[in-house]
Amino acid sequence: MHFTSVSKTNPSYGIKTRSYGDLQFGRSQVAASSIISTIDYGVSTRVTEDVAELLGLEPDKLTGPTHTITIKDTSYISGGLTDILLPPGKTWLKSKGFGTQAGLGGSAINVLSPRELKLLLADVDVKKAGGVVDGVPTTVYSGSNLFRTDLLGFKVSFKVNWKLWIGNSDGLIRRIASNENILMRDPEGKVKPFRLQLSSDTYLTNWGKQVWIYAPDERLVEDLTTSLTLPSEVLGSIDLGD
Structure with missing residues (x-):
């Protein structure tokens, strides 16, 4: 692939x-x-x-x-x-x-892991027609995950918004888009909050081709x-x- x-x-x-x-x-x-x-x-x-x-x-x-x-x-x-x-x-x-x-x-999501893909699709927020991707009609699934933790005295939140375009006839992933938002905040307000956004857009082609x-x-x-x-x-x- x-x-x-x-x-x-x-x-x-x-x-x-x-x-x-x-x-x-x-x-x-x-x-x-x-x-x-x-x-x-x-x-x-x-x-x-x-x-x-x-x-x-x-x-x-x-x-x-x-x-x-x-x-x-x-x-x-x-x-x-x-x-x-x-x-x-x-x-x-x-x-x-x-x-x-x-x-x-x-990307923070590993959709090529059968286990992780199953977990993502079990928690979908929106499912709708995704148009044609790589010549294949698709359905787009979207969702989000939020994680919170403490790190070195800071409050850290990590939110991932994701979309998957999956072929209607073959069930193969054709496109992956993710947007990851990281926020580090000082609970005492002494340090200015730090924000970072990571995004990626990936297209998968040549499914079935021997590699x-x-x-x-x-x-x-x-x-x-x-x-x-x-x-x-x-x-x-x-x-x-x-």
């Missing part, structure tokens, strides 16, 4: 993340994913390039695409800032665990556990000015 996705934050400063890639399914869930992501910094592009120059990096280390392959609980990342952690001859950084899971990413995703050649892979510090040549190239 193939997908394309656009994510953004608010306040956004014009920054958007665009992703596309493929998903390989196992018996009941996503077994592997291959995702290419690019950050569009909008009006902040020039500032981002200046930061790269300050660090002695090529601009594409911050503005170029990043390729992530995830197989079960292991991820391989290439491109972007990852490159500064790699020794000569290596092009992929490997990490294992750390909550790694193959899938779409970029095989493989790990990179081990000869090109560096393990994260051996690359937790910046190479000396990178540290030495940072220009802090006069």
